[in-house]
Amino acid sequence: MACPMSGQDTTAKTSGRPTAYREEFAVQAEKLCALGATDLELADFFQVDVRTIYRWKHTHDEFCQALKVGKDVLDDRVERSLYQRAVGYSFNSEKVFHFQGHITRAETIEHVPPDPGAALSWLKNRRGDKWRDKIEHEHGVTEDVAAILAERRAKVAKLNGE
16 A cells, blocks of 8 residues: 555555565654654664655655654644744743852743744745745736727727727
């Protein structure tokens, strides 16, 4: 069975070199993807060529699904972070001061202001109909313009004696 991620339906080969794939690779791959691993980094981890990772995605549905789940977790985290960056956020922190030979620690709350670039990126992706850069213009002749053109054509024809 093929993974929806691949869009292809392939079946495992019955001849040729035996695969190095093992069932536990799916769990490991999911965790690695959740930490941000790329297909190239997965290949390095499993000590195979990146084409083998592509092949495993096509021939082992559980492996493909694990990659999809792991990458979705990471995408969700990035989405939350972008949102927080767009609207601003506060966090607990500790400031360390050195005054007259004494070190003083003070608990503080720091604020990160909203980032207009992050907000714009968020809005372009979430509300593209209102915020995208491309503006679509309608090119058509309105009834008023058509009437004006008809009048002018009539005047020109009258002046030319037609």
